[in-house]
Amino acid sequence: MPITTCVFDAYGTLFDVAAAAREAAKEPAFDAIADTWPQLAEHWRLKQLQYSWLRAVTGAHDDFWQVTQEGLDWSLEKLGVADDPALRERLLALYWELQAFAEVPAMLRALKDGGLNTAILSNGSPAMLDGAVQSAGISDLLDVSLSVESVGVFKPHASVYDLVGEHYGCAKDEVLFVSSNGWDAAAATGYGFTTAWVNRGGDPVDRLPWKPAHQLRDLSGIPALAGL
Numbered sequence: 001m002p003i004t005t006c007v008f009d010a011y012g013t014l015f016d017v018a019a020a021a022r023e024a025a026k027e028p029a030f031d032a033i034a035d036t037w038p039q040l041a042e043h044w045r046l047k048q049l050q051y052s053w054l055r056a057v058t059g060a061h062d063d064f065w066q067v068t069q070e071g072l073d074w075s076l077e078k079l080g081v082a083d084d085p086a087l088r089e090r091l092l093a094l095y096w097e098l099q100a101f102a103e104v105p106a107m108l109r110a111l112k113d114g115g116l117n118t119a120i121l122s123n124g125s126p127a128m129l130d131g132a133v134q135s136a137g138i139s140d141l142l143d144v145s146l147s148v149e150s151v152g153v154f155k156p157h158a159s160v161y162d163l164v165g166e167h168y169g170c171a172k173d174e175v176l177f178v179s180s181n182g183w184d185a186a187a188a189t190g191y192g193f194t195t196a197w198v199n200r201g202g203d204p205v206d207r208l209p210w211k212p213a214h215q216l217r218d219l220s221g222i223p224a225l226a227g228l
Helices: 019-025 028-033 037-058 064-078 085-095 104-113 126-136 158-168 182-191 219-225
Strands: 005-008 117-122 144-147 175-179 194-198 214-216
Touching: 005 158, 019 028, 019 037, 019 085, 028 085, 037 064, 064 085, 064 126, 104 117, 104 219, 117 126, 117 158, 126 144, 144 158, 158 175, 158 182, 175 182, 175 219, 182 194, 194 219, 214 219
Parallel strands: 005 117, 005 175, 117 144, 175 194, 194 214
Antiparallel strands: none
8 A cells, every 4th residue: 555644753863862862062051971971862862762662661660851851860970960850951941942954854855845744743842842843843754643652651562553544544564663772763664654764873673573664864755655
């Protein structure tokens, strides 16, 4: 069946999650992370994801903003800068102002011009997603931001992927699901979506029961995968 609906993970896929640490490191007040911001960004993202998985399997759900703060606190302590509340505050503020990757607006515009549905499906809370979409200036290129908060469990739980069909009334094989997380794209493959993994870092494929149908280095090839 032809693709009718393109659904995107948000953080790391449409929005550059390393930007908060990178931008803070440029400010004179936060020169403590001038050289270590890449490690900070990597630790922060990894802990954010790990805590979401642990909360999902233990039933201890909280919204993604709480998980984001907890991941940052661990990372700041890891790098020995946990005693700088101004740095913490600045990093969290910047997280609400993440920019989209450079190719995102044109890619989404091509999908909309081609008559396809476009949506976000994310662990992010509705407020976080709204802030990111507005900050990136792409609200007119997306139909909806679907958040895990409506089901109370993080990805890759199947009830999260169910949200797409519930919203659009489409079959699974009409959906192209796009994520920068290999595990997310793999789980969505197992769910029944056609999937694309945006593997910007050239990482190995995760050893899971399923594999993404497609791999890309950025999002510019998504319209072609969707049949445009």
